[in-house]
Amino acid sequence: MKFLDIGDVSAQTGVKPSALRYYEEIGLIQSLFRHGLRRQFSPDVLLQIKLITMGQSAGFSLEEIAAMFGKSGRPDLPRDALHRKADEIDDKIHQLTALRDTLRHVAECKAPSHMECPTFRRLVELSGKKGRVRLKRKRPQTPGVI
Amino acid sequence: MKFLDIGDVSAQTGVKPSALRYYEEIGLIQSLFRHGLRRQFSPDVLLQIKLITMGQSAGFSLEEIAAMFGKSGRPDLPRDALHRKADEIDDKIHQLTALRDTLRHVAECKAPSHMECPTFRRLVELSGKKGRVRLKRKRPQTPGVI
DNA sequence: CTACGAATTCAAGCCAACTTGAGGTCAAGC
DNA sequence: GCTTGACCTCAAGTTGGCTTGAATTCGTAG
Numbered sequence: 001m002k003f004l005d006i007g008d009v010s011a012q013t014g015v016k017p018s019a020l021r022y023y024e025e026i027g028l029i030q031s032l033f034r035h036g037l038r039r040q041f042s043p044d045v046l047l048q049i050k051l052i053t054m055g056q057s058a059g060f061s062l063e064e065i066a067a068m069f070g071k072s073g074r075p076d077l078p079r080d081a082l083h084r085k086a087d088e089i090d091d092k093i094h095q096l097t098a099l100r101d102t103l104r105h106v107a108e109c110k111a112p113s114h115m116e117c118p119t120f121r122r123l124v125e126l127s128g129k130k131g132r133v134r135l136k137r138k139r140p141q142t143p144g145v146i
Numbered sequence: 147m148k149f150l151d152i153g154d155v156s157a158q159t160g161v162k163p164s165a166l167r168y169y170e171e172i173g174l175i176q177s178l179f180r181h182g183l184r185r186q187f188s189p190d191v192l193l194q195i196k197l198i199t200m201g202q203s204a205g206f207s208l209e210e211i212a213a214m215f216g217k218s219g220r221p222d223l224p225r226d227a228l229h230r231k232a233d234e235i236d237d238k239i240h241q242l243t244a245l246r247d248t249l250r251h252v253a254e255c256k257a258p259s260h261m262e263c264p265t266f267r268r269l270v271e272l273s274g275k276k277g278r279v280r281l282k283r284k285r286p287q288t289p290g291v292i
Numbered sequence: 293c294t295a296c297g298a299a300t301t302c303a304a305g306c307c308a309a310c311t312t313g314a315g316g317t318c319a320a321g322c
Numbered sequence: 323g324c325t326t327g328a329c330c331t332c333a334a335g336t337t338g339g340c341t342t343g344a345a346t347t348c349g350t351a352g
Contacts, residue, residue, distance in 0.1 A: 001303090003298080005292055005298080006298090006299075007298070007299080013161065015149060016287045016340085016341080018340070018341055018342080019297085019339080019341085022339070022341095023166065023208075024335060025194060026339095028339060034300095035348095035349085036299080036300090036347075036348045037299060037300045037301090037346095037347060037348060038298080038299055038300075038325060038348080038349090039233070039299085044261045047267065047270050047271070050270055050271075050273070051245075051248070051270060054241050054242075054244065054245045054270075054273060055245065056236055056339095057205055057241050057242075058205075058238075058241065058242050058245055059203055059204075059205050061338075061339090062338080062339075063338095069252070069260075075252055075253075079253045080256070082249055082250070082251075082253035083249075083253055084251045085249055086246045086253070088250045089242050089245055089246040089249065090246060092203055092204075092242055093239055093243065093246070094297090095200050095203050095204070096200075096203075096204050096235050096238055096239050096242065097239060098200065099197075099200045099201060099204055099235055100164050100196060100232045100235040100236060100239070102197070103203065103214060103228055103229075103231055103232045104228070104229065105233050106214075106215070106221055106228060107221075107224070107225045107226075107228035107229055107232070113220060114215075114220065115193065121193065124193050124200075125193070125196075127200060132311095151328080151329080152328090152329070152330095153328065153329080162310085162311080163328095163329085164310065164311055164312080165309080165311085166309060167330090167331095168309070168311095172309095180330095181318095181319085182317075182318050182319065182329080182330090183316095183317060183318065183329060183330045183331090184318085184319090184328080184329055184330075185329085185330090207308075207309090208308080208309075209308095246312060
């Protein structure tokens with residue numbers, strides 16, 4: 001089995017060595033041993049780091065991420081807490097979906113200010129709701145006024 | 147028309163007055179005028195703040211949010227840049243979806259360490275890919291070895 | 293065997309996004 | 323007219339997540 005220098009890990013993940021040292025310092029990842037002074041990492045750490053960066057892009061703190069996937073290689077949290085985290089992510093997905101739709105609408109909308117655009121207001125206001133936002137279907141057979 | 151004190155805005159949005167003052171300071175929102183010393187806000191600001199918090203939960207900086215929806219009440223960015231932002235959000239949605247699925251899997255998986263679980267590895271490794279992660283369908287009629 | 297380069301430690305610094313605290317102002321209700 | 327409490331300003335502090343820099347230690351290639 002091959003082990004990885006911090007530079008290899010950095011190259012393969014895009015995360016800087018300084019950040020990796022920091023992650024180790026806070027116990028988020030571990031090196032297996034030292035070769036001289038140099039940390040040697042298991043290839044598994046690449047997967048772990050992927051999870052970390054995913055978690056970060058989801059807006060979770062490193063502490064929360066540690067709780068989810070564990071320093072120990074296994075989650076600190078009980079099953080239901082993990083499901084609650086998953087639910088949290090689901091909420092965030094809904095928010096992001098609304099934001100994306102709003103953004104696309106803003107890109108195309110001709111209204112002088114989006115505050116005056118009812119579609120915009122609906123998109124934003126519905127964003128917290130449980131269901132998906134559903135825009136009225138265009139009815140091509142009756143090309144009314146825009 | 148009624149105007150809102152900073153306290154009202156705070157109460158209705160859950161954003162602290164200090165944060166709202168900060169937002170105004172950096173030009174992310176505006177108060178219309180002062181009543182004595184007190185800032186008076188248009189009710190429209192509530193919608194704006196909702197967008198801001200959505201943007202934040204998406205991991206955008208206040209600066210990026212300002213560019214998207216504009217200090218000026220209208221985006222600073224041209225249409226295609228907005229669509230690129232929307233694409234960025236789409237990516238994030240995919241990541242979040244993968245993270246959520248991984249988390250739910252971790253919650254249920256019996257493997258001693260998730261590094262040893264092939265399902266786990268697939269979930270994480272596929273997360274960057276374009277399509278949705280598709281788990282193999284169970285085929286109840288041919289109950290093979292797990 | 294020596295030089296090189298990649299790694300190390302440690303303390304300090306940095307940025308965004310706020311929060312806190314001290315001291316001051318004001319309008320509305322009694 | 324006075325008190326009250328919600329607001330104000332401004333400077334300084336905080337937190338998370340790193341980055342930077344100086345001084346040092348190694349392992350390997352030549």
